[in-house]
Amino acid sequence: MKRLVSDGPLLWQRIGVKIAFAAFVVALWEGVVRMQFVPEYLFPGPFAVLSRLAAMAWDGTLIASVQASMGRMLLGYAISVVGGLAIGVLAARSWLFKETFGSVILALQSLPSICWLPLALIWVGLDERAVLFVVVLGALFSIATSTEGAIRNIPPIYTKVGLVLGARGIRFAKDILFFAALPELIGGLKIGWTFAWRSLMAAELIRANVKGVGHILEVGRNYNDSAMMLAGMLTILGISLTVDILFFGNIERRVRRRYGLEK
Amino acid sequence: MRIEFSEISKSFSANGKGGQRIQALLPVNFVIEGGEFFSIIGPSGCGKSTLLNILAGLESPDTGFVTVDGTRVERPGPQRAVVFQEAGLMPWMTVSANVEYGLKLQGIPRAERRERAMKFLKMVHLSRYAEALPHQLSGGMRQRVSIARALALEPRVLLMDEPFSALDAQTRDVLHDELQRIWQETRTTIVFVTHNIREAVYLSDRILIMTASPGRVKRITTVPFAHPRQKSSTELSAFAAMLHDQIKEEVDKVAATELDPDWDKRPVPVAPLPYGTGEGI
Numbered sequence A: 001m002k003r004l005v006s007d008g009p010l011l012w013q014r015i016g017v018k019i020a021f022a023a024f025v026v027a028l029w030e031g032v033v034r035m036q037f038v039p040e041y042l043f044p045g046p047f048a049v050l051s052r053l054a055a056m057a058w059d060g061t062l063i064a065s066v067q068a069s070m071g072r073m074l075l076g077y078a079i080s081v082v083g084g085l086a087i088g089v090l091a092a093r094s095w096l097f098k099e100t101f102g103s104v105i106l107a108l109q110s111l112p113s114i115c116w117l118p119l120a121l122i123w124v125g126l127d128e129r130a131v132l133f134v135v136v137l138g139a140l141f142s143i144a145t146s147t148e149g150a151i152r153n154i155p156p157i158y159t160k161v162g163l164v165l166g167a168r169g170i171r172f173a174k175d176i177l178f179f180a181a182l183p184e185l186i187g188g189l190k191i192g193w194t195f196a197w198r199s200l201m202a203a204e205l206i207r208a209n210v211k212g213v214g215h216i217l218e219v220g221r222n223y224n225d226s227a228m229m230l231a232g233m234l235t236i237l238g239i240s241l242t243v244d245i246l247f248f249g250n251i252e253r254r255v256r257r258r259y260g261l262e263k
Numbered sequence B: 001m002r003i004e005f006s007e008i009s010k011s012f013s014a015n016g017k018g019g020q021r022i023q024a025l026l027p028v029n030f031v032i033e034g035g036e037f038f039s040i041i042g043p044s045g046c047g048k049s050t051l052l053n054i055l056a057g058l059e060s061p062d063t064g065f066v067t068v069d070g071t072r073v074e075r076p077g078p079q080r081a082v083v084f085q086e087a088g089l090m091p092w093m094t095v096s097a098n099v100e101y102g103l104k105l106q107g108i109p110r111a112e113r114r115e116r117a118m119k120f121l122k123m124v125h126l127s128r129y130a131e132a133l134p135h136q137l138s139g140g141m142r143q144r145v146s147i148a149r150a151l152a153l154e155p156r157v158l159l160m161d162e163p164f165s166a167l168d169a170q171t172r173d174v175l176h177d178e179l180q181r182i183w184q185e186t187r188t189t190i191v192f193v194t195h196n197i198r199e200a201v202y203l204s205d206r207i208l209i210m211t212a213s214p215g216r217v218k219r220i221t222t223v224p225f226a227h228p229r230q231k232s233s234t235e236l237s238a239f240a241a242m243l244h245d246q247i248k249e250e251v252d253k254v255a256a257t258e259l260d261p262d263w264d265k266r267p268v269p270v271a272p273l274p275y276g277t278g279e280g281i
Ligand SMILES: Nc1ncnc2c1ncn2[C@@H]1O[C@H](COP(=O)(O)OP(=O)(O)OP(=O)(O)O)[C@@H](O)[C@H]1O
Pocket: B012, B013, B014, B022, B023, B024, B042, B043, B044, B045, B046, B047, B048, B049, B050, B051, B195, B213
């Protein structure tokens, strides 16, 4: 008998297909380059890019750049998370705060955070701090608004239960509100990370004396080195995917399993 | 132990701020004695949950006040534990952590609260599931944990708002017997809200019957049978049937205001009756 509902592909099938397709894309890329529609210095092949990447890894510039960018990211993101959570909780629990600061934050959220860079440079003078400022602003407002949403969406039963059991103040916020909001909160933190990362890349591209993975692209452009630019882009993409899938994806899945939201 | 409701009234705004106001409770006065199993019944929307929430401290009355042993209720707290219609177990905590959490807030040391949690989980026959997560339990098991969590607080009074109405008839039967036994063991005062007349008659010492909305005390009836009771007892059924007839009047009032005007011209009422018929309570 024919099955009406298929179980979908198995894990090894899905991974196998992905690997095969990646190999196909690389082969296609190499093929197109070999046909020389465009000169190779404009559009280098995969082997040129990979060897450029290996060279940068060898001479230490890659590690140093990744370290510099991730250092900025972690510091800026940590500030945004702490600030964003606090603002979000305030906005969800106090209508006065929401109607005043809340509306300002909502409006500011629409402004791409990189637009703050010129002003930040004048304000704080130093490149490093101005970039940090932009990274923080990139994530702060979005984390604040999604935190507020996550708290408002908490099923009222948990707040009632928490109050009856005797939770108050900080205990109530960290034991009940935080965990009840967590599944939704993680989504907000992930988006915050993405915003912060994009802001950082933009800032590193613009400011020549801020070293980092974004800076690799700028150096590549100055030397007309397309392979270097592509190698830099691969690095950035690699970091984005690692954080998105391995870090946030993993945490999200674990939390959802624990809460019984998925198997 | 003595709980006193004095001139409690409450209204809600019907549609947001500044809208028309709905009177949920007209001034209500009554007293619940210590150790009593006290039930509140009344048609849907008459203000039973509102009354219970005011006693819990989750809502504040417009007028009047509730006192427990002479102390006014101002805010919710572990002295007045509540079991809601949904179990409301915190899904990020294990069963045992759920039961222990209230004790942790009271600063009870780990070993002692663990012991107390196990004692109450045993009471609801779930000690084997202490390390399970709430989503791994059935609905009836979750409600049992919720009862254990409330009892572990060793409250002065246990409030229950239709705790069994989301469960199937068999599970409900089992939990009725367990609740009756637990009540006799712990002698905690219980205030129990329900739609179900037979449930109220089976469990209670006294039953408060509320009028249709806006809620008032229609009357308070004493159930004249000793505990433990037999659910199949014919006297119990006869008593419930008598109560049902007396309450019919209130049901009709709700029907007249909430249902379409042609509801009682039909040979069989298709609209859901505001009272449970009590089959297999
Ligand atoms: N938060 C609220 N906002 C507005 N109206 C409310 C609110 N809570 C209750 N009410 C109204 O107050 C009245 C009493 O509600 P309550 O929930 O106490 O009734 P109930 O007797 O528990 O009903 P049921 O048996 O269906 O649970 C209803 O008319 C309801 O619409």
